[in-house]
Amino acid sequence: MDKAQSALETANTPAVLIDLEIVRRNIERFQAYADKHGLKVRPHIKTHKLPQLAEMQLSAGAIGITCQKVSEAEAMVAGSPDIRDVLITYNILGEEKRDALAALARKVALSVVADNETVLDGLSSTFASEPAPLTVLVECNTGADRCGVSSPQEAAALARRIADAPGLVFGGLMTYPPAGGALAVQTFMTHAKSLIEAAGIAVPVITSGGTPSMMAAAEAPVSTEYRPGTYIYNDRSLVSRGVCSWDDCALTVLATVVSVPSRNRAIIDAGSKTLTSDLLGLSGYGHVLGRDDITIDQLSEEHGRLVSDGAINLKVGDRLRIVPNHACVVTNMVDAVHIVEHGAISAVWPVAARGRII
Amino acid sequence: MDKAQSALETANTPAVLIDLEIVRRNIERFQAYADKHGLKVRPHIKTHKLPQLAEMQLSAGAIGITCQKVSEAEAMVAGSPDIRDVLITYNILGEEKRDALAALARKVALSVVADNETVLDGLSSTFASEPAPLTVLVECNTGADRCGVSSPQEAAALARRIADAPGLVFGGLMTYPPAGGALAVQTFMTHAKSLIEAAGIAVPVITSGGTPSMMAAAEAPVSTEYRPGTYIYNDRSLVSRGVCSWDDCALTVLATVVSVPSRNRAIIDAGSKTLTSDLLGLSGYGHVLGRDDITIDQLSEEHGRLVSDGAINLKVGDRLRIVPNHACVVTNMVDAVHIVEHGAISAVWPVAARGRII
Numbered sequence: 001m002d003k004a005q006s007a008l009e010t011a012n013t014p015a016v017l018i019d020l021e022i023v024r025r026n027i028e029r030f031q032a033y034a035d036k037h038g039l040k041v042r043p044h045i046k047t048h049k050l051p052q053l054a055e056m057q058l059s060a061g062a063i064g065i066t067c068q069k070v071s072e073a074e075a076m077v078a079g080s081p082d083i084r085d086v087l088i089t090y091n092i093l094g095e096e097k098r099d100a101l102a103a104l105a106r107k108v109a110l111s112v113v114a115d116n117e118t119v120l121d122g123l124s125s126t127f128a129s130e131p132a133p134l135t136v137l138v139e140c141n142t143g144a145d146r147c148g149v150s151s152p153q154e155a156a157a158l159a160r161r162i163a164d165a166p167g168l169v170f171g172g173l174m175t176y177p178p179a180g181g182a183l184a185v186q187t188f189m190t191h192a193k194s195l196i197e198a199a200g201i202a203v204p205v206i207t208s209g210g211t212p213s214m215m216a217a218a219e220a221p222v223s224t225e226y227r228p229g230t231y232i233y234n235d236r237s238l239v240s241r242g243v244c245s246w247d248d249c250a251l252t253v254l255a256t257v258v259s260v261p262s263r264n265r266a267i268i269d270a271g272s273k274t275l276t277s278d279l280l281g282l283s284g285y286g287h288v289l290g291r292d293d294i295t296i297d298q299l300s301e302e303h304g305r306l307v308s309d310g311a312i313n314l315k316v317g318d319r320l321r322i323v324p325n326h327a328c329v330v331t332n333m334v335d336a337v338h339i340v341e342h343g344a345i346s347a348v349w350p351v352a353a354r355g356r357i358i
Numbered sequence: 359m360d361k362a363q364s365a366l367e368t369a370n371t372p373a374v375l376i377d378l379e380i381v382r383r384n385i386e387r388f389q390a391y392a393d394k395h396g397l398k399v400r401p402h403i404k405t406h407k408l409p410q411l412a413e414m415q416l417s418a419g420a421i422g423i424t425c426q427k428v429s430e431a432e433a434m435v436a437g438s439p440d441i442r443d444v445l446i447t448y449n450i451l452g453e454e455k456r457d458a459l460a461a462l463a464r465k466v467a468l469s470v471v472a473d474n475e476t477v478l479d480g481l482s483s484t485f486a487s488e489p490a491p492l493t494v495l496v497e498c499n500t501g502a503d504r505c506g507v508s509s510p511q512e513a514a515a516l517a518r519r520i521a522d523a524p525g526l527v528f529g530g531l532m533t534y535p536p537a538g539g540a541l542a543v544q545t546f547m548t549h550a551k552s553l554i555e556a557a558g559i560a561v562p563v564i565t566s567g568g569t570p571s572m573m574a575a576a577e578a579p580v581s582t583e584y585r586p587g588t589y590i591y592n593d594r595s596l597v598s599r600g601v602c603s604w605d606d607c608a609l610t611v612l613a614t615v616v617s618v619p620s621r622n623r624a625i626i627d628a629g630s631k632t633l634t635s636d637l638l639g640l641s642g643y644g645h646v647l648g649r650d651d652i653t654i655d656q657l658s659e660e661h662g663r664l665v666s667d668g669a670i671n672l673k674v675g676d677r678l679r680i681v682p683n684h685a686c687v688v689t690n691m692v693d694a695v696h697i698v699e700h701g702a703i704s705a706v707w708p709v710a711a712r713g714r715i716i
Contacts, residue, residue, distance in 0.1 A: 012452065012454045012455065012716050013452070013716075014715055014716075046659060046660075068659065068660045069660055090616070090627075090660065091616040091617050091625075091674075093614055093616055093627075093674070093675055094370065094371070094614070096370045097370065115617050115619065116617060116618070116674050118673070118674040118675055119616070119674065141619060145619075145623070145663075146619075146625060146656075146658065146661055146663060147616070147617040147619060147625050147661065148617075148619060149619070150619060150620060256451055256452070258448070258449040258451055258477070258505070259449050259473050259474060259505040259506075260474070261473060261499060261503075261504075261505060261506060261507070261508060262508060265503070267449075267504060267505050269448075269451075270715075272634075272636065272687060273687070273690055273713070273715050274715055276630075276634070276635060277634060277635040277636045277637070277687075278630065278635045279635070298504075300504065301404060301426065301686060301687065301690070302404075302426045302427055302448065302715065303504055303505065305503075305504060315476070316449075316451070316474050316476040316477065317451055317476055328659060329630060329631070329635075329659065332631055332659070332691075333690075333713065333715075334713065334715070335713055355631075355691065355692065355693055357372055357628075357631050357632055357660065357691075357692070358370050358371075358372075
């Protein structure tokens with residue numbers, strides 16, 4: 001056993017491993033695509049929650065980062081002087097959050113989104129007395145049916161309200177489209193943009209996102225910016241969609257077999273507290289690298305149950321690497337991740353923005 | 359609005375609330391049942407992960423606590439001088455974990471479980487040179503098909519191996535049965551006990567667990583001890599099994615409506631990073647108190663989507679309290695919980711054993 005392999009053999013399990021070579025390759029692949037098509041890249045940090053990886057994304061060419069919650073943005077900004085431009089793609093409500101937002105806006109270029117007047121009125125009441133206005137984009141529903149105004153007309157009405165609100169400046173349009181939604185994005189955004197421009201308001205940014213469809217981002221040329229998240233790590237859900245291969249998966253969970261109670265069953269020390277219960281439409285809770293015959297058919301909090309149609313051929317103490325269904329949620333389960341370079345663990349990084357739900 | 363209500367109206371969301379009156383009632387209810395039937399109670403702390411609540415369980419009559427991982431036990435013991443007796447119901451492997459176990463055993467009465475020889479041999483190698491032997495119980499599979507030896511004969515063989523191993527002492531038998539498994543527990547354990555006693559080895563403890571069947575624990579009178587976990591909080595899965603009512607649910611997630619994009623849809627600021635994706639066989643991701651018509655049909659990390667057959671009748675800024683499908687996993691998502699007494703938030707407690715997966 002060489003030294004590199006040995007480090008993976010002795011790490012205390014369960015452990016989340018991040019292969020930095022694969023991370024670098026994943027970042028560069030999408031940046032090259034975006035550069036070719038004149039798209040700006042603003043990666044969503046929800047996947048890694050690490051200032052160190054945001055720095056890698058920025059130095060590869062990203063123009064800034066995307067966060068989902070105010071407290072996530074706070075952790076990222078505190079973690080790296082290179083993070084100077086942050087978009088929070090969330091409707092922010094409540095005085096405590098708005099005050100945190102104002103403090104952040106004094107440090108970095110900050111923008112947020114809104115899809116309703118209540119959120120806008122709150123933001124305006126806080127930022128009217130701030131030294132600089134807050135940039136607000138209108139969130140648009142292009143088919144994912146989560147947040148977002150449902151028509152270009154509503155987008156235009158909200159854009160005007162932002163332009164007229166004290167303390168706010170209209171920043172453009174934002175959407176989180178369904179997978180394969182490039183055409184829907186193009187149609188909605190083109191219409192909304194023309195309505196807003198007809199009202200004499202410029203639309204500087206049109207930002208879309210989502211890893212599954214990122215290599216088709218250019219099919220919505222009205223977009224100026226793209227916000228992929230999971231692409232930096234990839235995961236079983238993306239392999240199953242044909243977006244990448246196992247070799248492109250930078251995040252794996254290292255687990256130890258703690259019991260082999262029957263011929264076709266083994267139990268590992270990683271359960272839902274590490275792999276999470278996210279299925280994303282799949283069956284089973286992750287892919288055991290090198291063992292296509294195994295299904296992780298059941299998780300409790302600290303146990304993962306592995307079954308095989310034939311003999312499981314594992315013994316107590318064996319170590320396995322698992323590609324989880326969904327990388328982003330796994331990152332949120334651990335206080336630190338183990339960085340792997342050239343096959344060996346080179347560092348342990350605290351997950352700076354873990355658990356930042358506020 | 360009275361003062362109590364007002365505290366719930368201003369807490370920054372999403373927030374996990376713990377109603378201490380309900381907690382007290384839930385603890386007392388099972389302790390009274392166990393006392394009546396001569397069963398000792400050793401609650402599993404995985405549900406709350408709070409030394410303060412372990413203290414309440416101990417002062418109500420519990421003889422000690424159960425933990426699932428070594429690092430969980432470390433956090434609990436460090437958090438309260440009242441915690442003097444800990445059972446870790448897990449196969450513990452690896453020198454680093456065994457050294458931590460040895461350090462813990464010098465502080466409190468400690469016992470662990472094993473279902474295989476590899477684990478036993480490791481424990482023996484560490485504890486042979488410790489000042490006192492480690493108590494080890496044999497984990498038995500009574501139908502849940504997770505860990506555990508599969509027959510009373512195997513249990514007896516492992517008991518003898520423990521009794522013979524340097525540094526170890528045989529502590530009894532442990533199982534985590536399937537729901538409704540009292541008869542299976544009684545049958546397996548009676549047989550295993552008689553085999554072990556026939557070999558001249560005493561069986562001081564037979565410990566079973568699981569909240570769903572806890573009020574039938576006495577139907578396995580061979581048991582000496584019971585380890586309920588979720589009973590302290592309860593959750594939607596237990597309400598759906600008829601084990602308790604919504605009024606018995608001590609843990610709720612306080613969330614704010616951030617968007618009402620259509621007549622029958624609303625979005626809250628709690629997603630899978632708070633409610634988790636655990637379904638436990640249910641459909642939907644939690645129950646909105648007072649709104650039986652609403653289904654939480656989709657979670658992304660920071661968004662929960664609420665739908666209703668009719669009008670959703672919510673507005674942006676409204677606050678909702680949600681009973682999650684599974685309380686234990688929600689506790690693991692947050693750094694702190696808000697303690698509610700007499701309807702008001704009386705304290706914020708850090709979740710001492712959160713994320714302790716090692």
